[in-house]
Amino acid sequence: MTGKVLDGNVVDDVSFGAIVQIRDQLLGMQREGKKVYRLESGDPSFKMPEHxxxxxxxxxxxxxxxxxxxxxxxxxxxxxxxxxxxxxxxxxxxxxxxxxxxxxxxxxxxxxxxxxxxxxxxxxxxxxxxxxxxxxxxxxxxxxxxxxxxxxxxxxxxxxxxxxxxxxxxxxxxxxxxxxxxxxxxxxxxxxxxxxxxxxxxxxxxxxxxxxxxxxxxxxxxxxxxxxxxxxxxxxxxxxxxxxxxxxxxxxxxxxxxxxxxxxxxxxxxxxxxxxxxxGPQDVIEEMRKEYQVRRDLIYSGVKDSKYLDPYYPRGAFYLWARLKKYPQGIKDAWGFSKYLLEKTAVGSTPGPVFGPYNEDYIRFAFSANTDDIRQAAELIKNLD
Ligand SMILES: Cc1ncc(COP(=O)(O)O)c(C=O)c1O
Incomplete structure (x- = not known):
């Protein structure tokens, strides 16, 4: 590695993607053999269609x-x-x-x-x-x-x-x-x-x-x-x-x-x-859509019943956006909450500030992971103390 000074490049204005921190922690836990819930990013759990x-x-x-x-x-x-x-x-x-x-x-x-x-x-x-x-x-x-x-x-x-x-x-x-x-x-x-x-x-x-x-x-x-x-x-x-x-x-x-x-x-x-x-046949789209809707309902009801969170009702995509209406003791912002949730429950999430300014009190959950994981994660979020 050399340290030759290279400034004035527009790429320097681009962030490294703050979510990487959360993902690395999740992957680390996974490597240690722990069960984790990958609700930090939106990658469909389904296999590509057969055709x-x-x-x-x-x-x-x-x-x-x-x-x-x-x-x-x-x-x-x-x-x-x-x-x-x-x-x-x-x-x-x-x-x-x-x-x-x-x-x-x-x-x-x-x-x-x-x-x-x-x-x-x-x-x-x-x-x-x-x-x-x-x-x-x-x-x-x-x-x-x-x-x-x-x-x-x-x-x-x-x-x-x-x-x-x-x-x-x-x-x-x-x-x-x-x-x-x-x-x-x-x-x-x-x-x-x-x-x-x-x-x-x-x-x-x-x-x-x-x-x-x-x-x-x-x-x-x-x-x-x-x-x-x-x-x-x-x-x-x-x-x-x-x-x-x-x-x-x-x-x-x-x-x-x-x-x-x-x-x-x-x-x-x-x-x-x-x-x-x-x-080819387009019914695969509808099958996946239906399953995402099941997941949406599961995660929405779990998050709604959490004492910390107030969710926005999603009509599309596979993300649940929720406001932190109160914080666990000693936690001050969405970053802290995301880490706390991960440590207590192994559920991944993305803190609001990743999505633009003034989102300190928000958090995002992706529900593209498989339905059993979403069901369990919803229970864990609901019962978080
Ligand atoms: C809003 C939005 N647009 C576009 C994309 C691009 O996805 P891809 O590059 O996988 O097609 C994503 C991926 O998460 C997205 O969330």
């Missing part, structure tokens, strides 16, 4: 292991465009304006990097999954946090001057909020009035409860960049498959360049798995 595994296997046997088009193989882009037209009602989607990315994360980076000029501001909700603010910063932009409760009333919220886009994430990580049609329309109307973009992250479009409907802003506003992921919809998180749709020709051009000079195409085998996922 996806078959698509991948076939691709290997057919020697589909060479370079692909850097924006995604045409057959996959066609399947994605079809899905966007039929399911998301984004009628403008074609093979030419959809882009296959290395998971939703890479899609977010490529999209923001193609949209933002230095100093541009992007409105994001508070709380918000950390990576959004970090990716905006990496792209030379500035995240402007607006409390999620005020998100449909943006006119009073900001100075307007440098705002390039408003970011929407519905269903929302970490609160599980699903924006209604009326709320999405208000945000879109604001974007229209200000002549700015909507960037819509729909990674959890299929994880939605109680018959709630998902509305894609891209179906009602053409200056929307829409982002999707197969990580949650098809339990394919490790395979890394996301996609982006835009109608803007300049952004299309930039995204093509970005993809060519960064990933130069997603792993070919994964792309064949994704074709199988989109063209």
């Amino acid at each position: 996806v595994a078959k698509g991948i296997e076939d691709a290997i046997r057919r020697d589909k292991t060479h370079y692909t088009d850097s924006t995604g193989i045409p057959e996959l882009r066609e399947a994605i465009a079809h899905k966007l037209r039929e399911k998301n009602n984004i009628k403008t989607a074609t093979q030419e304006n959809v882009f296959v990315t290395n998971g939703g994360m890479n899609g977010l980076y490529v999209a923001f990097r193609s949209l933002i000029s230095p100093g541009d501001e992007v409105i994001i909700p508070n709380p918000m999954w950390t990576e959004i603010a970090e990716i905006i910063k990496l792209s030379g932009g500035k995240p402007v946090y607006i409390p999620i409760e005020r998100y449909t009333n943006l006119d009073d919220a900001i100075s307007h001057k440098k705002v390039k886009a408003v970011f929407v994430n519905s269903p929302h990580n970490p609160t599980g909020k699903v924006f209604s049609m009326e709320e999405i329309t208000k945000i879109v109307d604001y974007a229209k009035r200000e002549n700015i973009f909507v960037v819509s992250d729909e990674a959890y479009e299929d994880v939605i409860y109680d018959g709630t409907n998902h509305l894609s802003p891209g179906s009602i506003y053409e200056d929307t960049i829409s982002l999707y992921s197969m990580s949650k919809s098809f339990a394919m998180s490790g395979l890394r498959l996301g996609y982006v749709h835009t109608n803007n020709s300049k952004i299309m051009e930039r995204m093509k360049k970005m993809l060519r000079c960064t990933i130069n195409g997603v792993n070919s085998i994964t792309q064949y798995g994704a074709i199988a996922a989109l063209n």
Whole structure:
């Protein structure tokens, strides 16, 4: 290691991800042979669907292991465009304006990097999954946090001057909020009035409860960049498959360049798995959704009955966001509570400040782990002294 001074790099503004501390502690306990409950992060417990595994296997046997088009193989882009037209009602989607990315994360980076000029501001909700603010910063932009409760009333919220886009994430990580049609329309109307973009992250479009409907802003506003992921919809998180749709020709051009000079195409085998996922039976999505709803009910009722916590009722995604209404003796904030919970019960969680400023008294639980673990964790949280 050398200590040569290297400053002035935008990457230095990005955090290491505070959640790593909690995860390391959990993994340490696991290595010691202790039973732990992995409620600190959202990775589906399900196996990938059988027809996806078959698509991948076939691709290997057919020697589909060479370079692909850097924006995604045409057959996959066609399947994605079809899905966007039929399911998301984004009628403008074609093979030419959809882009296959290395998971939703890479899609977010490529999209923001193609949209933002230095100093541009992007409105994001508070709380918000950390990576959004970090990716905006990496792209030379500035995240402007607006409390999620005020998100449909943006006119009073900001100075307007440098705002390039408003970011929407519905269903929302970490609160599980699903924006209604009326709320999405208000945000879109604001974007229209200000002549700015909507960037819509729909990674959890299929994880939605109680018959709630998902509305894609891209179906009602053409200056929307829409982002999707197969990580949650098809339990394919490790395979890394996301996609982006835009109608803007300049952004299309930039995204093509970005993809060519960064990933130069997603792993070919994964792309064949994704074709199988989109063209095969879709009932797997509903089966997983139902099971997530069982888990949502279990964790919600456990947390609700805890003397320390007051949960927000999630209509989508697999996260429970809860306010700390009181603290155990000697504990002062969410970080302390998260550690206390881990030591007493082996239940992992994520402290609120990870998701943006002023969330000191909040905590997030992910309920993507298997149902038995969620049931036991809910009991442990409920009975925490
Ligand atoms: C809100 C949100 N968007 C996008 C993603 C990206 O997921 P992936 O990169 O696995 O597609 C995640 C992952 O947790 C997320 O929570």
